[in-house]
Each structure stands twice: as structure tokens, then as C-alpha cells.
Amino acid sequence: MATTLADLEARLTAMEHIAAIKELQSRYWHNVDRQKLDDVRNCFVEIGAVIDMQGVPPCNDREDFIKVLKANGGKPGFHSLHTGNNPFITLTGPDTAYGVWDAFFIGIDVGDRLTYQLSGEYKNNYVLKDDRWYIQTQRFLQTSLLVQSIAEDGSPKVVTFGLPDDSVFDK
Amino acid sequence: MATTLADLEARLTAMEHIAAIKELQSRYWHNVDRQKLDDVRNCFVEIGAVIDMQGVPPCNDREDFIKVLKANGGKPGFHSLHTGNNPFITLTGPDTAYGVWDAFFIGIDVGDRLTYQLSGEYKNNYVLKDDRWYIQTQRFLQTSLLVQSIAEDGSPKVVTFGLPDDSVFDK
Amino acid sequence: MATTLADLEARLTAMEHIAAIKELQSRYWHNVDRQKLDDVRNCFVEIGAVIDMQGVPPCNDREDFIKVLKANGGKPGFHSLHTGNNPFITLTGPDTAYGVWDAFFIGIDVGDRLTYQLSGEYKNNYVLKDDRWYIQTQRFLQTSLLVQSIAEDGSPKVVTFGLPDDSVFDK
Numbered sequence: 001m002a003t004t005l006a007d008l009e010a011r012l013t014a015m016e017h018i019a020a021i022k023e024l025q026s027r028y029w030h031n032v033d034r035q036k037l038d039d040v041r042n043c044f045v046e047i048g049a050v051i052d053m054q055g056v057p058p059c060n061d062r063e064d065f066i067k068v069l070k071a072n073g074g075k076p077g078f079h080s081l082h083t084g085n086n087p088f089i090t091l092t093g094p095d096t097a098y099g100v101w102d103a104f105f106i107g108i109d110v111g112d113r114l115t116y117q118l119s120g121e122y123k124n125n126y127v128l129k130d131d132r133w134y135i136q137t138q139r140f141l142q143t144s145l146l147v148q149s150i151a152e153d154g155s156p157k158v159v160t161f162g163l164p165d166d167s168v169f170d171k
Numbered sequence: 172m173a174t175t176l177a178d179l180e181a182r183l184t185a186m187e188h189i190a191a192i193k194e195l196q197s198r199y200w201h202n203v204d205r206q207k208l209d210d211v212r213n214c215f216v217e218i219g220a221v222i223d224m225q226g227v228p229p230c231n232d233r234e235d236f237i238k239v240l241k242a243n244g245g246k247p248g249f250h251s252l253h254t255g256n257n258p259f260i261t262l263t264g265p266d267t268a269y270g271v272w273d274a275f276f277i278g279i280d281v282g283d284r285l286t287y288q289l290s291g292e293y294k295n296n297y298v299l300k301d302d303r304w305y306i307q308t309q310r311f312l313q314t315s316l317l318v319q320s321i322a323e324d325g326s327p328k329v330v331t332f333g334l335p336d337d338s339v340f341d342k
Numbered sequence: 343m344a345t346t347l348a349d350l351e352a353r354l355t356a357m358e359h360i361a362a363i364k365e366l367q368s369r370y371w372h373n374v375d376r377q378k379l380d381d382v383r384n385c386f387v388e389i390g391a392v393i394d395m396q397g398v399p400p401c402n403d404r405e406d407f408i409k410v411l412k413a414n415g416g417k418p419g420f421h422s423l424h425t426g427n428n429p430f431i432t433l434t435g436p437d438t439a440y441g442v443w444d445a446f447f448i449g450i451d452v453g454d455r456l457t458y459q460l461s462g463e464y465k466n467n468y469v470l471k472d473d474r475w476y477i478q479t480q481r482f483l484q485t486s487l488l489v490q491s492i493a494e495d496g497s498p499k500v501v502t503f504g505l506p507d508d509s510v511f512d513k
Contacts, residue, residue, distance in 0.1 A: 003176060003177075005176065005346075005347065006345075008183060008350055011183055018190075023429075026429065029428055030430075033444070076508075079486035079505060081446060081485060083254070083425070083444065083446060085252075085254035086201045086255060087197065088198070088201075104277075104446075110504035115488060117277065143252060146279060148325075148327070150503065153499070155498075155499055156326075156327055156498060161279065161281060161284075161325075162248055162250060162279055163250060166248045176347065182358070186357060254425070256423075256426065257372045258365075258368065259365060259368065259372075273423060273425065275423060290423035314423060317450055328495070329498060330496060332452060332492060333452035
């Protein structure tokens with residue numbers, strides 16, 4: 001059966017949506033690292049966003065999440081990088097999508113002389129409203145964690161190692 | 172010369188193939204990190220997959236590779252992340268493709284108190300069968316390696332450093 | 343209003359351009375890590391490329407930049423990986439584009455027994471000439487830095503930590 005213009009447009013639109021969702025999620029990480037909270041807020045749906053992340057109090061609204069970020073972030077001398085990897089974005093309807101990402105995180109806390117290396121996975125739901133994609137649900141689980149403290153002479157010491165359910169965690 | 176519907180479809184199909192290959196390779200890494208061996212198996216062609224990876228016994232069939240992964244993986248308290256970066260995917264025929272990736276790997280072995288940081292490159296051949304892409308050949312070379320052991324008091328010590336052809340390797 | 347073939351082609355061409363720009367930037371990082379300087383040179387416009395990167399003398403031509411790389415790179419036993427993350431590519435005209443990337447870098451200097459972990463952001467301008475994209479301007483700022491020296495017995499010590507404007511930098 002011959003391809004039609006409408007077929008091609010549907011396929012192209014699907015690719016554009018997936019690209020827009022990847023950019024949305026990247027924008028979230030990019031702005032969280034810079035404590036740009038207005039830009040973070042705008043990544044989530046206005047009402048009823050669910051943010052359920054290991055290590056973070058659960059939030060049922062983007063404003064709650066922004067409050068958590070405000071209370072915990074923006075520390076002088078704290079530098080971080082989130083990277084999103086191995087993305088799998090699936091369009092689940094005309095205006096809904098689901099995404100799985102492997103995330104890598106490094107953080108350096110100069111004030112408290114700590115370094116962080118974290119990996120985890122995001123399993124997020126996205127929704128299209130007025131031609132823009134938003135995060136509807138953000139779920140995060142850690143898959144590895146390594147925290148080191150740096151003594152005055154520069155000597156590092158591992159203070160957290162593995163995952164909470166490893167028996168030697170925090171040894 | 173005016174573009175035709177057939178021209179556009181060919182260009183769109185090429186982009187869809189490249190996206191599918193990226194997702195295939197990401198699925199491999201995502202599932203290797205979780206020791207989901209059925210999902211790993213399904214990334215490779217059923218017969219005659221060549222897996223030639225530095226640090227891994229060479230395999231000429233996906234079942235051999237799965238046996239290697241089964242024998243070496245799934246250790247309790249071992250946590251890892253593979254990320255695929257800087258992808259270059261080239262369609263080399265109607266149902267074949269070649270890909271080069273820079274990979275980054277971190278591993279934490281809580282039981283043996285070791286941490287790993289590895290980089291390397293994958294040069295893979297992909298094949299399309301019944302509308303699905305598979306890995307036909309997977310070649311991996313290390314480009315850097317750093318292994319540390321963590322003493323009981325948390326003090327790290329570098330035990331492997333550089334690459335096998337550096338003279339100070341394993342100092 | 344019905345979509346036309348010309349509309350679809352314009353949308354598809356935009357996606358192809360963005361994919362080509364991502365591949366160009368990845369090619370830059372991939373080849374810098376391998377000190378493949380001819381391939382690095384070919385990523386930049388022939389005349390008037392501006393390279394303004396924190397920690398690197400500013401260059402107003404790709405040949406100047408290649409000289410800097412030649413003078414500082416290619417050290418035996420130096421192994422590195424650059425990864426490009428969270429890309430935002432915007433087409434700003436028929437033959438111009440702007441891109442923001444979060445970059446992650448690890449380096450291992452076996453000779454001087456140093457390890458590097460760096461993050462930063464690239465804000466680059468791209469230009470299309472004869473159907474190929476080139477980097478016109480490359481601006482890089484560090485967002486975190488961690489350098490460790492490795493003693494003969496393998497003990498690491500943090501020698502640089504944070505960013506130049508943190509008061510404890512180089513403690």
C-alpha cells in the first residue's frame with residue numbers, strides 16, 4: 001500500500017515528540033544543577049505533578065518540589081552534574097508518553113568537603129498540553145552511591161558505599 | 172528537482188532506523204547493568220553473533236556470551252552503570268549498519284570493597300531482521316581504567332591505573 | 343490547513359540538521375580524546391573559528407587551537423574521555439545553529455600519577471557550509487573540578503577541588 005502524506009506526517013510528528021521529550025528531561029537536569037528553579041518548575045505540569053524520588057520527600061505538586069529544592073540546594077561551593085543516558089521514550093497516546101533513563105550524578109561540596117557519585121534510573125510520565133511536553137510523574141531510584149569525605153590534607157575517605165539495602169552501607 | 176513522497180519516506184526511514192539502533196544499544200547496556208540476561212540475549216542475532224570485548228573471553232554466539240555474563244555477573248552488592256556516548260551510526264545497506272560509541276562505566280563491588288571507573292569504545296555491526304535491529308558484532312576496547320580498593324576504615328587505594336600497555340599498570 | 347510535501351521536507355530537514363550537529367560535536371570530543379588532530383581541525387570552520395575555553399589560551403583560528411592541543415596533548419599514558427550530555431540544539435537560521443551541552447570529562451595521567459574529573463558547559467555556534475556543519479565558536483566553562491594525585495603506594499590525595507572561585511580551591 002502506498003505511503004501517504006498523512007502517514008509520513010504521523011511518523012515525523014512522533015519523532016519530533018520524542019526529541020521534545022528528551023530535551024524537556026535534559027532541561028530539567030541542566031537547570032537543577034544550576035538551581036534555576038523557575039526553569040525547573042516549568043518542566044512539570046502546573047497541577048498534580050507527582051515527584052517520587054529516593055532520598056527526597058515525596059511531592060504531589062511542583063510547588064512542593066520547588067520548596068524542597070530551595071531548602072536543600074543552592075549551597076555555595078556545591079557543584080553538580082546530572083547526565084541522562086540510555087533513553088527509552090515511548091509515546092503511549094496522542095498526548096502521553098513514558099520514559100526510562102539511566103542517570104549519572106556527580107557532586108562536589110566544597111564547604112563540607114564531600115564528593116558524591118550516584119547512579120539511578122528515572123521512570124517518568126510525560127504529558128502534552130498546548131503543544132508543549134511536561135513531566136507529569138517523576139520516579140527515581142538509586143542504583144549505586146559513593147560518597148567520600150576529603151580531609152584537610154586532601155586524603156579521601158569513603159563514607160557511603162553501595163546502596164541502602166547492602167549490609168555494609170555506610171561503613 | 173522536486174522532492175517526492177518516496178524521497179521523504181526514505182529519509183525518514185533512515186532516521187527511524189538510526190533511532191532504533193541507538194535504543195537497541197542502550198537496551199543492551201541498561202539490561203547488562205541489571206543482569207537481565209533474557210533482555211541482553213534478545214539484543215543479539217540468534218545465530219553467529221560475534222562478541223569480542225577486551226577483558227571478556229571471545230564469544231561466537233550469543234548463548235556463549237550469556238554464559239560468560241551468568242558466570243561473572245549477578246554478584247550481590249555489585250552495582251554498575253554503563254552509559255553510551257558520542258554515537259556515530261551509519262547505515263551501510265538496506266539492512267545493515269555500523270556504530271561507534273564512547274562508553275563510560277562505573278562499578279561498585281560492596282562485597283570485595285572495590286570501585287571501578289572504565290572508559291572504552293564500542294565498534295558494532297547491526298543487522299535488521301523482520302523489522303527489528305540486532306547486534307551482529309560487538310567489539311570493545313578499553314581507553315582508560317581506574318580500580319580502587321576501599322579499606323575497612325574507608326581509605327581508598329588505587330590498585331589499577333591506566334591501561335594494560337602502560338608500564339605502570341597495576342602499580 | 344493541509345500539510346504539504348514542502349512543509350514535511352522542511353521539518354525533516356530541521357531534524358537532519360540537528361542530528362548532524364550532534365554528530366559533529368561528538369566527533370570533536372571523540373577525536374580530541376584520541377589526539378586525532380586532523381579530525382579535530384575538520385570540525386571547525388576554516389577561517390575565523392573562535393575557541394574560548396576556560397583553562398585554554400583563547401584562539402581565533404582553528405590552526406592556533408590545533409597548536410595548543412599539539413603542545414599540551416598526546417602525552418604517553420594520558421587517557422581521557424569527554425562525553426556530551428543534555429544537548430539543546432536550536433536552528434537560528436537557514437545555515438546557523440546554537441547549541442548548549444553539559445560535558446563530563448575524566449582523565450588519567452599515568453606518568454604524573456594524576457586523575458581528573460571535570461564537568462562544564464559548552465555554548466557553541468555552528469554554521470552550515472556546502473552541506474556540512476562546522477563549529478564556528480566554541481565557549482566552555484567549568485562547572486566542577488576534582489584532581490587527585492596517586493602516591494607510589496596507590497593512596498590518592500585530592501589536590502584540586504571545586505572551582506577557581508571557591509575559596510578553598512587548591513586546598
